[in-house]
Amino acid sequence: MSFDYNENPFIVIWEVTRACALKCLHCRAEAQHLRDPRELSFFEGKNLIDQIYEMGNPLLVLTGGDPLMREDLYDLIDYAVKKGVRVSMTPSATPRVTKKAMEKAKSAGLSRWAFSLDGPNREIHDHFRGTKGSFDLTMKAIRHLQDLNMPIQINTVVSHYNVEELKDMAELMEQLGTVLWSVFFLVPTGRASTMEPISKEKHEEVLHWLAELKETSTYDIKTTEAPHFRRVLMQRELLKAKSDRVRTKRKDILGRAPKGVNDGNGFVFISHIGDVFPSGFLPIHCGNIRNELLSTIYRENPVFKQLRDPDQFKGKCGICEYRQLCGGSRARAYAVTGDYLQEEPYCIYIPKQARKKKETQMQL
Template sequence: MPDYNQAPFITIWEVTRACALKCLHCRAEAQYHRDPRELTIEEGKRLIDQIAEMESPLLVFTGGDPLMREDIFEFMEYAIHKGLRVSMTPSATPKVTKEAMRRSKEVGLARWAFSLDGSTAEIHDYFRGTKGSYELTMKSIQYLMELEMPIQINTTVSRFNIHDLENIARKIEQFGTELWSVFFLVPTGRGQIKDMVSPVQHEEVFRWLHQLKSKVSFDIKTTAAPHYRRYVMQQQAEEINSPIKKVRDNIGRAAGINDGKGFVFISHIGDVYPSGFLPVLAGNVRNIPLADIYRHSPIFTSLRDPNQYKGKCGVCEYREVCGGSRARAYAVTGDYLESDPFCIYQPNIQK
C-alpha cells in the first residue's frame, strides 16, 4: 500500500465556490458569485507545482462549479503538462457546452464527472435545487458520449433518492460510464442529518452495491463511506470462514483512504482540510507548503493514526482499511476521532 504519511492518493482543489445551482447537500454552500479572495492564476500554478511534487496524485478540480473560472482550462493544461492525471466535476449549467468538453478532451482531461441524483427530473431537480438541471445533465452526458470522453457519474445517497438507486444504476449503464462514485451524505454545509439514510440503510446499500458490482460494466466507488470496504471484507471472511487478518484486501483502487489519509482538500482561498466534508483547518498554502501541511499538521497525523480513534472504531479489526468516516464523526459528535455514528458493525477484537 502507498505511504499515505508522505503523499495523498487524491487531491481535491475547490477552484471556486461560485455555482449557479442550489443543491440541498452542498458542502461548500456555494454562492452565485466568485469570491475575490480565490487563489490567483499564479498562486494556482504554484499549488499545482506542489501537488506534482507529492508523487503526482490524482488531481480533481471541483467547486462550486469549476467552469465559473475562465482560467480553468489554463489550470487544466498546466497540471497535465506537469504530469498529473486530472479530472473535473462541473455543475450541469449552460456553461457546460460541447466546446468546453471538446477543449477539455484536447488538453488531456482524464475524466469528466457529472452528478446524477435521480433517474427523473422530479427527483434530481429537487435535490439540486434548480429546475432544468436534470435536462441539462442528460444533454451534457450525450455530448460526452458523442465526444467519446470518459464519463464518471456521482450520486449522493440520501433519503430523497435511496428508493431510486436501482433506476439510477440502469441509466448509468446506458451512458457507457467508466465509474459510478456513490457518495453518502455528510451533514456539513447545507447537508442535514435528517436528510441522511439510517445506519441500517447504509448497510443495505452496501449489500446492494456489492451485488451490483458483478452485474454491471462500470466500476463502483464509494465516497464518505469507508465502512463499505469493511462490509466487503467481512463478506469475504465469512465466505471462506477465515479470520479477517487472513482476508486479502482486493476490493480495488487504493486501500485504506480516509479523510486526511491519502486524501487532501484545498479550498478556493487556499485553506487545507483533510477533506471537503471535514472542515477542520490545518493550514493555508499561501504561507505553508502543501506537503508540510499534509505530512506534519497534527490534524493530519492524528487522522492517520488509528491508535487515536475512539470508541468502537479504535478497537475495530477493520480500522486500518476502514477507520470509519472521520467527517461524519465530526459532523455528528464534534470530534473527528470519535466512532462513526452511522456504522452498525460491532467489533470482534478476538478475531
C-alpha cells in the same frame, strides 16, 4: 508500488472556485453566485500544481462550486497535464457545459468529467439540486461526452430523497456507459447540516447491495464518506473463502487507490482561497498554502497525523478489527458528535472485541 499516506496523498481535491449557479440542498461549499476575489490566482494555482506534482503526483480533481466559472480553467488544466498530472473535473450541469467546452477540456488533456446525478428522473434530481432543468442539462452533457468518447463518471449522493431509487439509478449507469459510479453518503455539513442521513441499518443494506452490484456491473463502483464499504467487501470475500483481502474486479481508467483512502489519510482538500482541510466534508482548518507548503501541512499538521492513526479513534472504531482498512467516516463523526476521532455514527457493525466483552459480562 508501495504507497505511504503519511508522506503523500493518493488524491487531491482543489476547489478552484466557490461560484455556482445551482442551489443544491446538500452543498458542503454553500456555493455562491459570484466568484470570491480572494480566490487563488492563476500564478498561485500553477504553484499549487507544482507542489501537488512533487508529492508523488497524486490524482488531482478540480471541483467547486462550478470550475467552469473560472476563465483560466483550461489554462490550469493544460499546465497540469503538461507536467504529467492526471486531472479530473466535477463541473455543475449548467448552460456553461457545452460540447465546445468539453472539446476544449479534452484538447487540454482532461482525463475525465464527472457529473452529479441524484435521481433517475427530473423530479428527484431537480429537487435535490435546487434547480429546475438540471436533470435535462446533465443528460445533455453526458450525451456530449459520449459523442467525444470521454470516460463518464457519475456521482450520486445517497439520501432519503433517492435511496429507494438506487436500483433504477444502477440501470441508468449501464445505459449511459458509465465507467465509474461514485456513491456519496450524506455528511450533515454545509447546507446539508439540517438533513438527516439514512439510518445505519439502511447504510448497511445499501453497502451490501452495492457489493453485490459490483460483481456484475459493467462499471466500477466506489463510495465516498462510507469507508465501511471496504469492511463489507472484506467480510463478503472472507465468506466466499476466496481471499483474505479486498480485491477489485476491474481497474478504473484513472487508477484506484491501492489501499483505503479516508479523510486526511491519502486525501487532502484545498479551498478556493488556499485553506487546507482533511476533506471538503471535514471543516477542520489545518493551514493555508499561501503561508505554508502543502506537503508540510499534509505531513506534519497534528490533525492529519491523528487521522492517519486509527489507534487514536474512539468508541467502537478504536477497537474495531477493521480500523486500518475502514476507520469510519471521520467527517460524519465530526458532523454528528463534534469530535473527528469519535466512532462512525452510521455503522451497524459491532467489533469482535466489543462482542466478546458483552459475552463475558453476560456470563458473570
